[in-house]
Amino acid sequence: MGEKLISDVDNLVPGSSVTFFLGSGFSKAWDKTFPNSEELFTIPSTLFNELSYLPSLFFSNSKWESFKDGISFKELREIVYEISMYLRYPETRPSYIDRNNASFLLSEIKNVVRRNFSQKAEYYKVHGNNDKFYHEKPLEQNQNKIIKFFKEILKSHVVDEPIVANNIKFNIFTTNYDSVVELILDKIYPGPIFNLLYRGITPSIINGKYQYSRMIGSQYLINLFKINGGFEIFKSDENYILDYSDVADLKFNNTPLIMLPSKEQDYNEDYFKQLFQKTVQMFKETDILIVIGYSFSEEDALLRFLLRQFAEGYHDLARKKVYYIDFSDAQVMRRKLVTVFPQLMIQPPSNIEISSKGFISWLDS
Numbered sequence: 001m002g003e004k005l006i007s008d009v010d011n012l013v014p015g016s017s018v019t020f021f022l023g024s025g026f027s028k029a030w031d032k033t034f035p036n037s038e039e040l041f042t043i044p045s046t047l048f049n050e051l052s053y054l055p056s057l058f059f060s061n062s063k064w065e066s067f068k069d070g071i072s073f074k075e076l077r078e079i080v081y082e083i084s085m086y087l088r089y090p091e092t093r094p095s096y097i098d099r100n101n102a103s104f105l106l107s108e109i110k111n112v113v114r115r116n117f118s119q120k121a122e123y124y125k126v127h128g129n130n131d132k133f134y135h136e137k138p139l140e141q142n143q144n145k146i147i148k149f150f151k152e153i154l155k156s157h158v159v160d161e162p163i164v165a166n167n168i169k170f171n172i173f174t175t176n177y178d179s180v181v182e183l184i185l186d187k188i189y190p191g192p193i194f195n196l197l198y199r200g201i202t203p204s205i206i207n208g209k210y211q212y213s214r215m216i217g218s219q220y221l222i223n224l225f226k227i228n229g230g231f232e233i234f235k236s237d238e239n240y241i242l243d244y245s246d247v248a249d250l251k252f253n254n255t256p257l258i259m260l261p262s263k264e265q266d267y268n269e270d271y272f273k274q275l276f277q278k279t280v281q282m283f284k285e286t287d288i289l290i291v292i293g294y295s296f297s298e299e300d301a302l303l304r305f306l307l308r309q310f311a312e313g314y315h316d317l318a319r320k321k322v323y324y325i326d327f328s329d330a331q332v333m334r335r336k337l338v339t340v341f342p343q344l345m346i347q348p349p350s351n352i353e354i355s356s357k358g359f360i361s362w363l364d365s
Contacts, residue, residue: 002363019286022174025293029359034121045070081263110255124183131192151188171223200275204239229258283309290323296336314343327358
């Protein structure tokens with residue numbers, strides 16, 4: 001199947017567009033130690049008991065006993081929703097909650113989520129002044145397979161002098177906070193990838209250095225949009241900062257810009273607005289959509305709505321190609337696709353490929 005996709009991309013005419021949409025299953029395929037949503041947002045008691053603001057909130061709210069053993073994913077969603085409502089609707093705030101400590105609470109949750117991730121898996125960072133990524137463990141066989149696949153897909157973008165006659169547009173959307181995509185691109189691109197990537201926002205500082213100058217034409221940029229934010233994204237006043245360095249956590253006491261799980265997602269932050277303004281057009285222009293490891297969860301209503309822009313009607317869907325790869329039941333995966341593309345209920349086009357045995361098996365098939 002991997003070779004079939006590569007062939008489909010090779011047969012596209014110049015100016016065509018290929019879009020990857022990556023969920024937590026993609027990072028899990030890269031490294032099994034990477035946490036899924038349930039694991040990432042379950043805060044163990046060892047981390048919870050080190051916090052300041054959150055335990056104080058529960059203690060004053062007579063909820064301390066309920067959470068002394070940690071916070072489950074479901075409980076965290078409720079907590080984030082409650083605090084978000086206090087911020088959006090001041091009249092609902094209890095007597096001990098104000099705008100400042102409500103913001104502190106959300107910041108503390110974001111920081112503890114980042115710490116929880118770092119205790120479970122490796123967050124890839126840049127090494128020294130050359131802005132190249134490093135990894136503590138040697139790459140495994142399956143990881144090299146993934147790198148080889150993307151190197152073949154992106155071959156017109158990763159040479160020293162891009163091939164003018166084959167300037168396919170590539171978009172990578174990920175719901176993950178980690179830096180797996182960056183490490184993969186770093187392995188296949190000869191120079192620092194920060195000249196290659198457009199992030200939907202233009203950071204004023206990257207890894208402690210003021211703005212990068214573009215070394216290649218804009219038609220060779222790869223769009224990398226982290227639609228739930230990322231552990232390397234920080235905001236300073238009205239500017240954005242990307243920092244993958246070892247000392248990023250020490251330099252920025254403010255929290256990473258990430259979207260926390262909630263019963264009602266709030267994408268009103270400027271970062272998300274800027275990304276979504278560009279996302280709709282990118283999906284409309286996409287010729288091949290590859291969805292890897294994404295669950296189409298109910299709480300991601302806005303993300304599913306954005307995906308729907310890929311095809312306005314049945315005939316629009318029929319002239320494009322979709323690859324959906326996950327580790328699940330094929331019929332369940334098909335039903336998930338129908339929630340985004342109801343046109344599939346009429347007559348599933350032959351250009352919809354569903355692989356239910358996971359990304360690595362798909363690469364091997």
